[in-house]
Amino acid sequence: MPTTLRAIIADDEAPLRRALKTQLGRVWPALSICAEAENGIEALEQITTLRPDIAFLDIRMPGMSGMDVAREVAAFCRIVFITAYDQFAVEAFENEAVDYLL
Amino acid sequence: MAQIRELADQERIRRLTSEKQTIQTQLKLLQAQIEPHFLFNTLSTIASLLDTDADAGKAMLTDLTRYLRASLTTTRAARTTLGTELELIAAYLNILKGRMGRRLQVTIDIPEEMKPLPLAPMLIQPLVENAVIHGIDPQIEGGAIEIRVQRNDGAVEIVVADTGCGFSMDSRNGGVGIANVRERLAALYGDRGRLRFTENRPNGVRAIIEVPYADNPSRDHRR
Numbered sequence: 001m002p003t004t005l006r007a008i009i010a011d012d013e014a015p016l017r018r019a020l021k022t023q024l025g026r027v028w029p030a031l032s033i034c035a036e037a038e039n040g041i042e043a044l045e046q047i048t049t050l051r052p053d054i055a056f057l058d059i060r061m062p063g064m065s066g067m068d069v070a071r072e073v074a075a076f077c078r079i080v081f082i083t084a085y086d087q088f089a090v091e092a093f094e095n096e097a098v099d100y101l102l
Numbered sequence: 103m104a105q106i107r108e109l110a111d112q113e114r115i116r117r118l119t120s121e122k123q124t125i126q127t128q129l130k131l132l133q134a135q136i137e138p139h140f141l142f143n144t145l146s147t148i149a150s151l152l153d154t155d156a157d158a159g160k161a162m163l164t165d166l167t168r169y170l171r172a173s174l175t176t177t178r179a180a181r182t183t184l185g186t187e188l189e190l191i192a193a194y195l196n197i198l199k200g201r202m203g204r205r206l207q208v209t210i211d212i213p214e215e216m217k218p219l220p221l222a223p224m225l226i227q228p229l230v231e232n233a234v235i236h237g238i239d240p241q242i243e244g245g246a247i248e249i250r251v252q253r254n255d256g257a258v259e260i261v262v263a264d265t266g267c268g269f270s271m272d273s274r275n276g277g278v279g280i281a282n283v284r285e286r287l288a289a290l291y292g293d294r295g296r297l298r299f300t301e302n303r304p305n306g307v308r309a310i311i312e313v314p315y316a317d318n319p320s321r322d323h324r325r
Binding site: 012013014015016018019020022023039041062063 | 146147149150151153154155158200201202203205239240241242244
């Protein structure tokens, strides 16, 4: 029996959250999305409280950037950045990202 | 004597033609600097919507097409009208509303009789972009943008007011887009074209453009 991993999705644009959730459902049916956040502060609260295995973080979010959230939670949560800008990739890996999605 | 006068006139015409070409080239270059990331982000959102909500994706694609068509047509033209320019802004803000949802509220108010008034293209859009990106979007709760056009004696006043995070958070008054607007106003209208910023109460920024009422910009500049 495969272990179910839990993840959260944080992005300030609702259409992008929905799209990522749908795509993840297709390619990784065993992954459970336990919460969605629409800003950086909400994302940090959810990750701290729910302790998901993976956090999909948008980089540019109101309140707190995805990079800043990652610095706080990278010790206990794997980070995948979602961004339209590949220029952020290097900084993403410096913040212990395991991957990034364009 | 007549020959000397003719030569002097020819020289004057040559110099003025050269100056005009220089200004036109400068304006085209400044217009080309208008923020390109908007297109990139919007296409990304449309691609996502087509997967999950095809109708919303098609609607945003229609708005983007309308915006690009209006934008490209007006940037090629030396002049547009206030009405056409605000249609372009409405399409632009509609796209942003599709992306930001309830975090962005929009009001556009222009008296019907002012819509045909001439205006140089792409003067208002950088102010709107500035208000949303640097004023409203950084706030968790978002905010409102209000665009109002009114007559003030011999001038047209275009006010872009937002309820964003105000002057303290960034250089709202000093970005490249804003510098472009100031330079273009000066090139087109001389000292009769102005851009100023004031505080919006209770919060945010008011950007106010003033241009001469219904006059030809090039004529104004030479007065």
